[in-house]
Amino acid sequence: MQLQQLCTQAASSPQHAAPWQVVSGVCAIAMLLCSMHRNTFTMLLPLMAEGCSFTLQQQGNLHAAMLVGYLAGQLPAGQLADRFGGDRVLMVGLLLWSLATAATGLASSVPASMSFAVAAAARLSMGFFSAAAMPAVSAMASRWVPQSSKASTIAVIYACFNLGSVFGAMVMPLLAERFLWQGTFAVSALGGVMWALGGLATIAHAAKAVTHASTKPLHPPATPSHHTPSPVLSHATPSPGSNEPRSHSTHASGPSLAAVGVSQPPAQVGAAAVQHSTAAAAAAAAAAAAVSQAAASHEPPVASTSAQGSGTAVPASPASPPTVPPPPPPPSTSLQHPHGTSSPGDSAPTQRGGGSNSPFSDHGDAGDTRSGRNGVGSGSSRRSSSSSSSSSSSTASGASGPGSEAGRAPTQDGVATEGVAGAPAVPFDRQDAAVQFVVLCWAHACIGWSFFVMSAYLPQYLTFLGIGSLASTGFLTGLPFLAAAAVGAVAGGFADKMLAANTPRLQVRRMMHAVATLGYALVLAPLLVPGFTPTPALATGCLIAGFSANAFSFGGFHAYVQDIIEPQSAGMMLGLTNSCSIVMGIAGTVATPMIVAASGSYQSVFLITAALHISSFIAFTALLRGRPLLLRQLLAGSAT
DSSP states (O other): OOHHHHHHHHHTOTTSOOHHHHHHHHHHHHHHHHHHHHHHHHHHHHHHHHHHTOOHHHHHHHHHHHHHHHHHTHHHHHHHHHHHOHHHHHHHHHHHHHHHHHHHGGGGGSOHHHHHHHHHHHHHHHHHHHTTHHHHHHHHHHHHSOGGGHHHHHHHHHHHHHHHHHHHHHTHHHHHHHHHHHHHHHHHHHHHHHHHHHHHHHHHHHHHHHHHHHHSOSSOOOOOOSSSOOHHHHHHSOOTTOOOOOOOOOOOOOSOSGGGTOOOOHHHHHHHHHHHHHHHHHHHHHHHHHHHHHHHHTOOOOOOHHHHHHTOOOOOOTTSOOOOOOOOOOOOOOOOOTTSOOOTTOOOOOOGGGOOSSOOOSSOOTTTOOBOTTOOBHHHHHTHHHHHHHHHHHHHHTSOOTTSGGGSOOEETTEEOBOSTTOOBOOOOHHHHHHHHHHHHHHHHHHHHHHHHHHHHHHHHHHHTTOOOHHHHHHHHHHHHHHHHHHHHHHHHHHHHHHHTTOOHHHHHHHHHHHHHHHHHHHTGGGGSTTOOOOHHHHHHHHHHHHHHHGGGGTTHHHHHHHHBOGGGHHHHHHHHHHHHHHHHHHHHHHHHHHHHHHSSSHHHHHHHHHHHHHHHHHHHHHOOOOOBOHHHHHHHHHO
């Protein structure tokens, strides 16, 4: 059995979860706790305000304090996640924001004149440390999760995030009846501290497993034998006198992040190294057989397998005996460490099947390429023969070599523009990158408006509609988040299945984003009728449908960011876009009470929400083409 098949079977064994699955699960529970801690404050704030005599304005300021801290922590969290690994940064953040959550309950233990300051400091700290959540998840997924599982994994992680809101809304009011609001803050924080400590140990174990796997040789030691040839070499070498062309490796790869030297997740590197080293051995054996056969028959030998691929034969010099060209050096077989470390001398690995890490073609349009499981587009395959021919001709002529200047890929703005394995050139388009960056920031800002406004004011809205019991309010508040968790997990898996069925990747992202935006705006229609006050059941049903539609963003917006960003900048990218989301959230939480006071209803708030989502759909569909977004190059160019 081929070594690549063995590696694939081991990674997909149902008996043992792969390291990336373990790390993803640890991060998913951390996200659940993050959302639970946020909603713990939302549900306990009425009791806390009563015990500490907080005014309505002070309650709003406490909400704003958390968002200000959350905004301030985005960029530092993104940079730390890219540098040290999103999984580790998320666990440290969980530990610190859990302690800040527990400290919120101390507001009643100090003199009344200091209670608001203590509560505001705790909320500010909670927001700052929980800022690690989204950038860390993005960085973790970029480095750990295979391309074929990104959408479903991200969807499950954020489904757990929504489940945390359910727990916070439904369970915390019940705990407050037994432990009071002060003790409930401490109880909820205790779970976060325990999970953070256990998660750090689990992540360290998973990283050791990856490191251990990278030190194992992918091929058994070769045993010299003149009677039993290697099955790989025998398969690659044609029989003497046959007309069968000698096998050579032709990689079909489109312009991608791999084309600009971006490393790939650890789950994909091992199989790529096996395939590449097997192809190299086959090419070397074919060249050796050609020289030996030509020497025996006194015919000029073919210079190399690459020359054969181009149809060009180079005769040997009659004055010198034919020599066997040395086999190409095998590529590094060590796996890339998920926290950014690798063995010295490791080169950028090639993805399975010769494909690229990015699923898009040159132009990135939906009709340009169809992506399969490995993200290899057929549009790239159509260009592979010409790319291979030009590459082979260069090798045959000896104009360039591995160590020569001529053999290096051309650059533009400091970025390599020629991919591996004969990929076409991919110049860095700064204008396109800037447009993508702005659109993604706007799309995330629209998500932030609806999320933060609904999270902060959904209990008050239900109270406005006539729900008086805190337990009933918590139950109804949790239902939209519960629906979002269930639908989000299904939507992410559905997106991955569409890709496996060769649906164009950009088309999948656009479809998912259309459901998330237009669907949300559509189901809010009953809440937009002037002069109509919906029943609590109707309002809750509309919000359940809206949250469910918005959950498709995990297969659209969030997965698209993973598609186009280089792994070492994934945390920073989410930190920047999420900063825009938080700014919009702050604006929404500040404006909502003013709008309600001026109009006497929440209809204008829902109207603004629907309009924002429609604008997000238009911008995403019209302006995004799926080209790789090299964030560091874009920011470096903006600074100069």
